[in-house]
Amino acid sequence: MSRGGHNWKGHGTVEGARPLDVMKVARAGYLSGSRSGGWQWTYQDETTAFIGITGGRQAITLDYRTQTRGEDWQPVHQRVPIRWTPCRFGGERPWFVCDVMANGVHCGRQVAKLYGSGRLFACRQCYRLGYQVQRGGLMDRAHHRLARLHRKLGADYDGPDGPPPPRPKWMRQRTYQRAVQQIENGEDHLNAVFVAGAQRLLARIDRS
Numbered sequence: 512m513s514r515g516g517h518n519w520k521g522h523g524t525v526e527g528a529r530p531l532d533v534m535k536v537a538r539a540g541y542l543s544g545s546r547s548g549g550w551q552w553t554y555q556d557e558t559t560a561f562i563g564i565t566g567g568r569q570a571i572t573l574d575y576r577t578q579t580r581g582e583d584w585q586p587v588h589q590r591v592p593i594r595w596t597p598c599r600f601g602g603e604r605p606w607f608v609c610d611v612m613a614n615g616v617h618c619g620r621q622v623a624k625l626y627g628s629g630r631l632f633a634c635r636q637c638y639r640l641g642y643q644v645q646r647g648g649l650m651d652r653a654h655h656r657l658a659r660l661h662r663k664l665g666a667d668y669d670g671p672d673g674p675p676p677p678r679p680k681w682m683r684q685r686t687y688q689r690a691v692q693q694i695e696n697g698e699d700h701l702n703a704v705f706v707a708g709a710q711r712l713l714a715r716i717d718r719s
């Protein structure tokens with residue numbers, strides 16, 4: 512994972528979460544009855560995430576454990592309602608209902624995918640809502656500050672995870688060292704803002 516686990520361009524924030532696709536869940540047989548089993552995600556570094564699923568036609572239940580910073584692991588049982596709609600050429604197809612509260616408002620959207628990024632699985636829109644709130648203020652200012660520091664060194668800013676730009680030929684070594692130090696401080700600050708924002712975001716998504 513990159514430092515802080517965030518992404519300057521805003522892509523990857525939701526995609527990096529554990530996606531649960533209703534069609535895949537259906538193909539695995541979980542929507543035809545009360546079959547129980549599990550779902551697993553494998554990442555490039557081969558760490559895996561695992562949840563239990565109890566199937567059903569009207570709803571499935573997700574079972575897993577989550578940990579908030581500094582607290583014990585908590586078991587989570589999340590019921591996800593399933594809605595069926597007729598297909599154009601006959602038959603029917605399932606949808607998840609995003610049954611959480613985001614920013615204090617019940618979502619209720621009918622979606623093909625849910626994402627597990629915090630304590631509960633929620634739709635993309637619920638997460639985006641949180642990220643907009645988070646990105647609008649302090650995150651943007653922290654990024655703008657870093658972009659300004661990079662421009663001082665004659666470099667484009669492409670996110671906080673790369674190495675510092677090289678020293679421009681015309682710049683004295685001491686001035687350069689000071690600029691690099693400022694960039695590092697700026698990245699630490701950005702990380703702190705991100706972590707605080709992510710915690711606020713998780714607090715916003717709640718059971719309905």
Ligand SMILES: [Zn+2]
Pocket residue numbers: 609610611613618619620633634635636637
């Ligand atoms: Zn939602």
